[in-house]
Amino acid sequence: MLSSRSILAMAAASLIAVSTTAALAADQPVIGLVTKTETNPFFVKMKEGAQEEAKKLGAKLLSGAGKADGDNAGQITAMENMIAAGAKTILITPSDAKAIVPAIKKARDRGVMVIALDSPADPPDATDALFATNNYTAGVLIGEYAKAAMAGKPAKIVALDLLPGHPVGAQRHNGFMKGFGLPANDAKSNELSKAPEIVCMADSYGDQAKAQTAMENCLQRAPEVNLVYTINEPAAAGAYNALKRAGKEKGVLIVSVDGGCQGIKDTNAGIIAATSQQYPLKMAAMGVAAGVEFAKTGKKASGYVDTGVTLIAGKSVPGVESKDTKTGAELCWGKK
């Protein structure tokens, strides 16, 4: 444990370190990164990627976040403070795709370039550009894998989704169904598709504990489940815990999305059958590079740039292209 004095000393030291570097480089391009929270490993990794790229390109990175997922006002405050600090480019992962739009418009009216990372604003053209995973494709990949792995067995599916009305949750869910060959809404829909094969649907909020509770309840409703779709790997871990306690972990296939290091470990251990890996480091690095380019040449980034997604499987199945967990571990994010 750190003593309070050493924490204060660290805080003081880092304050001094940051303020001196700030004073030294007044002409550096300033780039702001606004994430949903400062504590989720996905965003921590994204910030690291942005910081590394900023250092390489000689830019100054400011970072900020909402207090919790869904905190729109907190994201607006962070954006305003960054613009006050001289940022001409803001990279943002919108907590609420619609609610952030008026604030983005205000920033763009002042000549600031705004790029959405990870998930789009609603409408998507509210930002200059979007650097993100194609979440629908991510869903399609694990849907196809699950279809092949089930080898013709009739599917009884539990879907552990994100939260009501969230586009990322809908895109992954609908993509999964499309990949599995079930009737599914298209990639633009925010509605979760339903099919008779889905025996239970519940919101996990992407949280392990909530997902475990949801899975336990689904097992009460549908004990015959043999396939679980999860919105992310913490949700998959929660689902596995519930299955294990019910003694059903052997007969049930779990598929997921994210590709975090813990998720890849779980895939290697057979807890998760397959996961679609996305690349937050790359999103952030590309965003910073675009910001530096804008500062130098005045040229703005535009449109949607797919930052790629790869299917990582514990065991490959015939007819579906996948990479092994060793490759996944090399590119994963979070604690290795």
Place this chain on the structure above:
Amino acid sequence: MANSSATHRIPWHALGPWLALLGACIFFATQSDRFLTGENLSLILQQVMVVGVIAIGQTLIILTAGIDLSCGMVMALGGIVMSKFATELGLPVPVAILCGVAVTTLFGLVNGLLVTRIKLPPFIVTLGTLNIAFAITQLYSSSQTITDLPAGLTGLGTTFSIGSTAVAWGAVLMLVLYLLAWFVLRETAAGRHIYAVGNNAEATRLVGIPTQRVLLGVYVAAGVLYGIASLLSVARTGVGDPNAGQTENLDAITAVVLGGTSLFGGRGIVLGSLIGVLIVGVFRNGLTLMGVSSIYQVLVTGVLVILAVTADQLSRKGAR
């Protein structure tokens, strides 16, 4: 009331919050030449206006030795009612605003009735209404953000210019409300009754002051203030946001405590709560200007809260 300073003597620890704010401002001014600009200071006022107005209501309740956990969620519900009534029902903006304020006032009334008539502890009552307000907000909005609001609803987010500095109307409204609350608490009988109830409710009742009516009035007034905060929130973000208000209850309590108002009731100055919200706002803004993670703001806030409560406790012991 020329001699009122004798009855409202400022205790020594009431200077603490002002010194903390001043110290923070001096520190950030030396770290960033952008900090002390009119534009930036106006921005901070604008950023704290929602929590600032909620904190007035929270101060009134804490002065009576109560607490309100429902304030943020009630504020969010008011905002959703205003924006839905104005867009989907097509009501004129002033009517929609009044409906929103009516809903938050109703919640204040319910809180007050449960506290005064059934004598439930305020902590439990408002914990209940927090959840009820949250659920109604989510159900009524279908968890969807409400966009394309008429200009009238977001008018308080627009600015006017003093010299080259743009000032938001909402920030001005917040300051006016603080002055009003300060005046009422300091100069009117109702204000004195609020302090008296917080100091000793039983003694207050025995000298013939209608304790229950004072308490009920405080909860209703807080409800009205949350309604105004709803309008400010809608104006600031430009949307009706069903996920607003999640942390505002703790933020407002933090501001009240930082401002030197005693959680045990009966002692405090409402202007202190304004200083409290400003301390938090200044740290968030200043650290961002310096390029430091806002997690340090959380760290500093935690330390300051402990210091503030400690000062309150020590001065109480000294007074005995």
